[in-house]
Amino acid sequence: MIFYDKHYDVLVVGGGHAGCEAALAAARMGRETLLLTINLDAIALMSCNPAIGGLAKGHLVKEIDALGGEMAKNIDATGIQFRILNTKKGPAVRASRAQADKQQYRLRMKRVLEGEEHLHLKQGEVTALVLNDDTVTGVDTRAGVRYMAKTVILTTGTFMRGLIHIGLVHYSGGRAGDLPSVGLSDNLRELGFAVGRLKTGTPARLDSRTIDFNKLEPQYGDDEPLPFSFSTERIVTRQVPCHIAYTNERSHEIIRSGLDRSPLYSGIIEGVGPRYCPSIEDKVVRFPEKDRHQTFIEPEGLDTVEVYPSGLSTSLPIDVQWQFYRSIVGLERVEIMRPAYAIEYDYVDPIQLHASLETKRLMNLYHAGQINGTSGYEEAAAQGLVAGINAALRVQGKEPLILGRNDAYIGVMIDDLVTLGSKEPYRMFTSRAEYRLLLREDNADLRLRERGHAVGLVRENEYGKFVRKREMIGEELQRLRREKLLPSQADAAFLEEFNLNGVQNALTYEQLLRRPDITATDLSRIDGKIMETPAAVREQVEIQIKYQGYIDRQLEQVERSKKLENARIPRDMQYAGLPGLSTEVQEKLQAFRPDTLGQASRIPGVTPAAITILSIALKSRSGQ
Amino acid sequence: MYLEDTIAAISTPIGEGGIGIIRISGPDSLPIARSIFRKRLDGGLKSHRFYYGHIIDPDSGSLLDEAMAVFMGSPNSFTREDVLELHCHGGYLVVQRVLALTLRHGARLAEPGEFTKRAFLNGRIDLVQAEAIMDVIRSRSEMSLNLAQHQREGLLSLRLAQVKESLLSSLALLEAYIDFPEEDIDHAAKDHIKENAVASLVMLDELLSGFSEGRIIREGVSVVIAGKPNVGKSSLLNALLREKRAIVTAVPGTTRDLIEEQMTIKGLPVKLLDTAGIRESDDQVEREGVKLSLEKLASADLILFVVDGSSPFDDGDRAVLERLTGFSFMVVKNKVDMDTTPVLPFGAEVPVVSVSTRTGQGLMQLQQVIFDFFIHHGDRDSRDFVAISQVRHRDALDGCRQALGTFMANLERAVNPDLLAIDLRDALAALGEVTGETTADDVLDRIFQQFCIGK
Numbered sequence A: 001m002i003f004y005d006k007h008y009d010v011l012v013v014g015g016g017h018a019g020c021e022a023a024l025a026a027a028r029m030g031r032e033t034l035l036l037t038i039n040l041d042a043i044a045l046m047s048c049n050p051a052i053g054g055l056a057k058g059h060l061v062k063e064i065d066a067l068g069g070e071m072a073k074n075i076d077a078t079g080i081q082f083r084i085l086n087t088k089k090g091p092a093v094r095a096s097r098a099q100a101d102k103q104q105y106r107l108r109m110k111r112v113l114e115g116e117e118h119l120h121l122k123q124g125e126v127t128a129l130v131l132n133d134d135t136v137t138g139v140d141t142r143a144g145v146r147y148m149a150k151t152v153i154l155t156t157g158t159f160m161r162g163l164i165h166i167g168l169v170h171y172s173g174g175r176a177g178d179l180p181s182v183g184l185s186d187n188l189r190e191l192g193f194a195v196g197r198l199k200t201g202t203p204a205r206l207d208s209r210t211i212d213f214n215k216l217e218p219q220y221g222d223d224e225p226l227p228f229s230f231s232t233e234r235i236v237t238r239q240v241p242c243h244i245a246y247t248n249e250r251s252h253e254i255i256r257s258g259l260d261r262s263p264l265y266s267g268i269i270e271g272v273g274p275r276y277c278p279s280i281e282d283k284v285v286r287f288p289e290k291d292r293h294q295t296f297i298e299p300e301g302l303d304t305v306e307v308y309p310s311g312l313s314t315s316l317p318i319d320v321q322w323q324f325y326r327s328i329v330g331l332e333r334v335e336i337m338r339p340a341y342a343i344e345y346d347y348v349d350p351i352q353l354h355a356s357l358e359t360k361r362l363m364n365l366y367h368a369g370q371i372n373g374t375s376g377y378e379e380a381a382a383q384g385l386v387a388g389i390n391a392a393l394r395v396q397g398k399e400p401l402i403l404g405r406n407d408a409y410i411g412v413m414i415d416d417l418v419t420l421g422s423k424e425p426y427r428m429f430t431s432r433a434e435y436r437l438l439l440r441e442d443n444a445d446l447r448l449r450e451r452g453h454a455v456g457l458v459r460e461n462e463y464g465k466f467v468r469k470r471e472m473i474g475e476e477l478q479r480l481r482r483e484k485l486l487p488s489q490a491d492a493a494f495l496e497e498f499n500l501n502g503v504q505n506a507l508t509y510e511q512l513l514r515r516p517d518i519t520a521t522d523l524s525r526i527d528g529k530i531m532e533t534p535a536a537v538r539e540q541v542e543i544q545i546k547y548q549g550y551i552d553r554q555l556e557q558v559e560r561s562k563k564l565e566n567a568r569i570p571r572d573m574q575y576a577g578l579p580g581l582s583t584e585v586q587e588k589l590q591a592f593r594p595d596t597l598g599q600a601s602r603i604p605g606v607t608p609a610a611i612t613i614l615s616i617a618l619k620s621r622s623g624q
Numbered sequence B: 001m002y003l004e005d006t007i008a009a010i011s012t013p014i015g016e017g018g019i020g021i022i023r024i025s026g027p028d029s030l031p032i033a034r035s036i037f038r039k040r041l042d043g044g045l046k047s048h049r050f051y052y053g054h055i056i057d058p059d060s061g062s063l064l065d066e067a068m069a070v071f072m073g074s075p076n077s078f079t080r081e082d083v084l085e086l087h088c089h090g091g092y093l094v095v096q097r098v099l100a101l102t103l104r105h106g107a108r109l110a111e112p113g114e115f116t117k118r119a120f121l122n123g124r125i126d127l128v129q130a131e132a133i134m135d136v137i138r139s140r141s142e143m144s145l146n147l148a149q150h151q152r153e154g155l156l157s158l159r160l161a162q163v164k165e166s167l168l169s170s171l172a173l174l175e176a177y178i179d180f181p182e183e184d185i186d187h188a189a190k191d192h193i194k195e196n197a198v199a200s201l202v203m204l205d206e207l208l209s210g211f212s213e214g215r216i217i218r219e220g221v222s223v224v225i226a227g228k229p230n231v232g233k234s235s236l237l238n239a240l241l242r243e244k245r246a247i248v249t250a251v252p253g254t255t256r257d258l259i260e261e262q263m264t265i266k267g268l269p270v271k272l273l274d275t276a277g278i279r280e281s282d283d284q285v286e287r288e289g290v291k292l293s294l295e296k297l298a299s300a301d302l303i304l305f306v307v308d309g310s311s312p313f314d315d316g317d318r319a320v321l322e323r324l325t326g327f328s329f330m331v332v333k334n335k336v337d338m339d340t341t342p343v344l345p346f347g348a349e350v351p352v353v354s355v356s357t358r359t360g361q362g363l364m365q366l367q368q369v370i371f372d373f374f375i376h377h378g379d380r381d382s383r384d385f386v387a388i389s390q391v392r393h394r395d396a397l398d399g400c401r402q403a404l405g406t407f408m409a410n411l412e413r414a415v416n417p418d419l420l421a422i423d424l425r426d427a428l429a430a431l432g433e434v435t436g437e438t439t440a441d442d443v444l445d446r447i448f449q450q451f452c453i454g455k
């Protein structure tokens, strides 16, 4: 083994979406950081669909931005179609989504990494960890080089023992066109980690010159594209449409005829796939009554003819793929440029992690991204950011950053992962958040800017901007509470329109705005000043006033759960022999080793009575 | 888990005639006293003084009981929180109703051991005392688990499960509509959600009306005696009633009509039904009797399966046992004075009580077991008792009904789906007390079953 003489603070393995955020966070916090990845040309490459955001995922991106991560800025600079989803379903579930120019996205991220002072990029495949007792101290690469570091973050994505399936043909690969990572997962297994196998898939990439777009319905982005990042002023890239197409009965017949050569249905694939991302053969088999399935034909970029047909992933043989895609109206002559495929890969069950994303087994080792059994760029990036921050904090000798379920979707996700583990690929949904009304896209900065600033990731100018916004919100709320509409002096048409004719007493603007039928724009007819505040401030004020009842209720629930969430369980807690705990619960707790009582209470099978007993045991421990 | 809200529970062993104490601990103790306790003189309750007065339901104005109230201001109480105790005179049912009233006015039913836990956490009792109760807490929570497993509330559990099922499927629709905007999710969803909610509401109202006047008060619980002919069913009925009313002879199949008797066990009204022996028969009249018996089994709250303790468990017994599957039953082994003890094919999950209707041996114990079956109150020596499952159920139904009402109103007003989902979740959470929690995965599972989703 050849020793490299430089000693790093933080070493990130993998240059995917998790790895990029992790490395940037650590470097920006002033830590000497090394990013090692198999292929430096594939940094931040989008393995699957060329899009960022969507429900719950958009929320994650805004949170990453509020904490000082890069993903939002990167998509703002390279997005080619922006849309806000769910505009009519309530502020909590409104979400941003954008199509990305895949190559530009990757190149810009690489530029940002290269521009970072403390960040070093090197190509290399990590095959093993270097340990000192139970502490990780470095990594070995395939080329025989040993790099030493105080902390290591693994973000290996779909690469560990990656196996690509196209029909009954399969071969090793980390993703189409990329080498797999071989040896590292065996090493992790030898070190005692529980390693499992998952599966995912992607559709073919099609040649848009062979698609008849006249037969498809275009879907344009919003007229005014709104950025993800709280720091981006406006979107300047050229915007292009997607197109909607549908499968038909004949398509389904073709799929069914190919099932005997499906690696999925012939049992060759052993990994568990995501239920929310079924392949087209899954859809056809499971929902035979559906006579068509929708697909969005998404552009892969401005400088390429390649397009991505969403929802049509498959692992059927290539001849079936040819027939299948060509059975779709508008795609009769379509040429496949890259075939669809499924991929199986090793992941490490995240139940073996603390909420800081550090492994419980080895000190100073962190796992982030798809290695934790998640799927999706945003999920990966969010974990990468947290792992990067926490590795840097460890080096600085500080306490880790842990976000609660009431702070952020990031908190919900990590808590789910480390308390429940992942048996199928984990994706974020808004329904996973019990405090959904508090965790909105619009207030991600109010929730997290302070935290990002405290760890040193949010720059002073950005922070200053945020502080000003927060002040303006406070002032505007006060003004609306103070200023009143006097029915006697008011505009009669306004009173008429909003059924206020019978009203005797003066109503504050806050009271008016609380009514479901009166928006800020309506109010501006009698309140000239409301339009003077910036749109983002107005939006905040309006949401906070309109939803106050529900928001207060959720805040109350948060307050009640605080005691449990804040009750930390010492790492060396012995559960065996605790009086009053059943053996089953003892074993569960011993295996999971929860960090807090709140976490313990969410472990399936741990009863409220067991929590009572635990809290008594904890209290008596601390009293001694 | 809430740590600083107000909790309530019955804190005395429940029995006929005695005084029943309801203990309330937490910040709402005094406000609750203000809303439901009326005394002669105006003015508040001074700490550590007994007051005579009446417990009144402020909504209906009806009088529940005369009672003594004592308020113990923080920190001079068992839990070091504000504590209110209501000492009621009425029997078991009155105490239940007063407890239910406190729950409607801001208290939550205490978890097993919760008063003691608060006492410990607030430094009122020491570790040794606290550890001593840990096992008690566990055994109680296991008992309540068994409660569910034993289908103690048979039919009720089933109905609650139906309500939960329907709410869950509404929530799945709503969540799918929210989380998958780009999928073509059925727009009939809204009508479907409404239909579901209306159906649930009807079901809840039905169940609640069964509770509100107290089905038990009107009718008592129904306990049906079943078994093959001539194992001593009528003797058991008589022994329990201590008077001979049913015809008892040694000819199998004598009790052809159903015999129904009222009795009370420690204040709990019990409707006791003796049935014809269950067996195949050629006799027309007897066949009728058997048919009627089978119908009664289905409506029983509890079945006493009587077997002859002096002869082996045979095909006749087995035939009866087959009819009992799915119902709540316990085994009464009669004629144990004849000292042959056949092996019975039951595991520990079925309670078996040995009696002799001739000598009276075991009858007291049988009454106790029946009482415990309905009135689950845990360990007698401990200071806080778990209230009966009935109250828990009622509380759950009430909460669910309220949340669902809000949901329906908001649905009409076309409130945003993100808020509607909160109302529905509240309704499910209320039911969760008895049907088990609804997890995020439960909802997702449902969505992926129902909808073809995926990009």
Ligand SMILES: Cc1cc2nc3c(=O)[nH]c(=O)nc-3n(C[C@H](O)[C@H](O)[C@H](O)COP(=O)(O)OP(=O)(O)OC[C@H]3O[C@@H](n4cnc5c(N)ncnc54)[C@H](O)[C@@H]3O)c2cc1C
Pocket: A013, A014, A015, A016, A017, A018, A019, A036, A037, A038, A039, A042, A043, A044, A045, A046, A047, A048, A049, A124, A125, A126, A127, A155, A156, A157, A158, A159, A160, A174, A175, A176, A180, A181, A182, A184, A200, A201, A202, A277, A341, A342, A343, A368, A369, A370, A371, A374, A375, A376, A377, A380, A381, B455
């Ligand atoms: C075929 C396919 C289909 C997918 N489909 C979907 C989908 O439908 N929906 C969805 O949400 N997500 C999908 N994804 C997942 C999505 O691409 C990932 O969730 C996301 O990219 C994960 O980010 P990551 O940073 O964890 O890993 P990746 O983006 O996979 O990056 C891993 C990085 O680690 C490097 N690396 C791995 N091992 C080593 C090693 N030993 N040494 C050095 N470097 C190493 C790799 O070179 C790579 O740069 C799909 C992925 C694939 C491949």
